[in-house]
Amino acid sequence: MENLSINRIDIDEVDSTNNYIKNLISSGFSLPGFTLAVTQNQTAGRGMRGNSWKTQPGKNVIFSLLCHPDFLMANRQFLMSEIIALSICHACAEYVDDVSVKWPNDIYCGDEKVCGILIECDLNGKYVSNCILGCGVNVNQAEFESDIPHPTSLMLKSGKVIDREEVLASIIKHFCKYYIMAENGDWDAIDKEYFSSLYRRVGIHRFEDESGVFNATIERVEPSGHMLLRDEASLLRRYEFKEVKFVFD
Structure with a gap:
């Protein structure tokens, strides 16, 4: 190589x-x-x-x-x-x-x-x-x-x-x-x-944004770095860095 x-x-x-x-x-x-x-x-x-x-x-x-x-x-x-x-x-x-x-x-x-x-x-x-x-x-x-x-x-x-x-x-x-x-x-x-290679790529997990805690799956990460989450209402949420965080049990 x-x-x-x-x-x-x-x-x-x-x-x-x-x-x-x-x-x-x-x-x-x-x-x-x-x-x-x-x-x-x-x-x-x-x-x-x-x-x-x-x-x-x-x-x-x-x-x-x-x-x-x-x-x-x-x-x-x-x-x-x-x-x-x-x-x-x-x-x-x-x-x-x-x-x-x-x-x-x-x-x-x-x-x-x-x-x-x-x-x-x-x-x-x-x-x-x-x-x-x-x-x-x-x-x-x-x-x-x-x-x-x-x-x-x-x-x-x-x-x-x-x-x-x-x-x-x-x-x-x-x-x-x-x-x-x-x-x-x-x-x-x-x-x-x-x-x-993403952490919690598979399954429904808890996240938190400025509106509170919600459940979602990771849909994809855009080339710009934005993460797209699909929530339980099937709505697609788009986030920049620091706008959303993972919730740990």
């Missing part, structure tokens, strides 16, 4: 790997191709809903990957979310069972969260210029102090200590595969695999 040339930067401790890369860009550093910033300890991690994410040093896989998918129009930037989510999903599935992608891009083992992803894109006209994929995979952490619900780790799920570098290498291997597929225009295949 063809691989991408990725420049890796290792950092002992940083507030946020996404911020680290953004600071390099704003300082005028030339970062062509792919840049991978990896840290042993992130002190101010954050998620899509503004949740804090505290980690134990040296226990997890924490990184941000900068790429320049200038072949993607702005209205298709969700494809990068699908690519990194599938990459991490496959890597985690090498160690534990029942791994899925909770829309839009959390990685779950069963009903517990093993990875959070924060994606930040810059646009140049109608196209994506820079994309920073910030990821935190709980690998060997056993105790959690954060406001993120239902956390777990690969170690807790598998019952064994896992080599973090192996996990990262697997993520990057899968990322290269999907990114090359995207460059070659094979977007539909990525969309379909993303949908088939």
